[in-house]
Amino acid sequence: MGELRFDGRVVIITGAGAGLGRTYALLFGSRGAKVVVNDLGGGRHGEGKSSKAADDVVAEIKRNGGIAVADYNSVVEGEKIIKTALDNFGRVDVLVNNAGILRDKSFPRISNVDWDLIQDVHLKGSFKTTQAAFTLFKKQGYGRIIMTTSNSGLYGNFGQANYSAAKLGLVGLANTIAIEGAKYNIHCNCIAPTAASRLTEDILPPDIFNELKPEFIAPVVAYLCHESCQENGSVIESGAGWAGKCHLIRSNGALLRSNMVDAVTIEKVRDSWSKIINMENGQHFNKPSDATMALVSALESIREGVKNDVNDDDVNVCD
């Protein structure tokens, strides 16, 4: 099996002037892609701007013999970034939504500005940029999209309610884009990275920080963006030279009524609780219709009249 290359492909990476995005840009550039290095060059909390961050990465790619162009727009005007790609390279094949900032505060202290800035950069920025790219992808029958989520979104994290909300919002966005894009060979996946960068320098302990090189994650992102990769609609967690898929599972649950005339009561919910939350043999659904089918099958059981003694462990409705 040969080297995986991106010759002829145009790859846009947002927030590529530093951290993870810079590493992605260098890797794609070294594998033949024409790279749009987007970065508005602001501070960690979204303040200021400068062309230096993007320019430096473009210069580095060119020094290594690659092809790249800088773009300084904010992702909230994502359509302008797509235009930069079209003006310079005439097409777009891959979009990595990576730009990000933090406005960490404990939940009661989050201001409207802290909330809006985070939703704008992460969620709206990815929406705007991806929507402009999606239209092109659909016409050409090809596209690869990455959303950048976070363990803070997947699992929650003290002081990051605004960021967690945006980051899990991106998983929802990716889930639906993956469904809408599938028939056009447009794939959309999420990366949940853990890497040493200015966003994590005061969060991660130093001995761990030093082992979390963004270079360990870039190949995972690049593989997801290759034409040979068939993954779609997945969340891949990665860091420290490890990668794994992460997805929601749902318990088998419990029937809360035993026939069509039976009422659901608070007490039945209480008495069924251990079964409702028992994640043993949890199920994963790839599409909402799978969840609907499971509900239809629960309804069938109720219609047929199940023996629904909530204390009876033999009752298992969704098998």
Ligand code: NAI
């Ligand atoms: P970083 O701060 O080193 O890089 C982010 C880049 O995005 C910066 O160069 C910044 O100028 C740029 N940027 C910010 N707002 C922008 C905007 N509106 N338009 C264009 N560019 C903008 O951070 P890092 O760690 O490399 O983060 C990259 C992504 O990975 C972010 O989305 C972050 O939330 C996410 N992430 C990072 C983790 C980590 O462990 N480093 C953990 C989980 C998620």
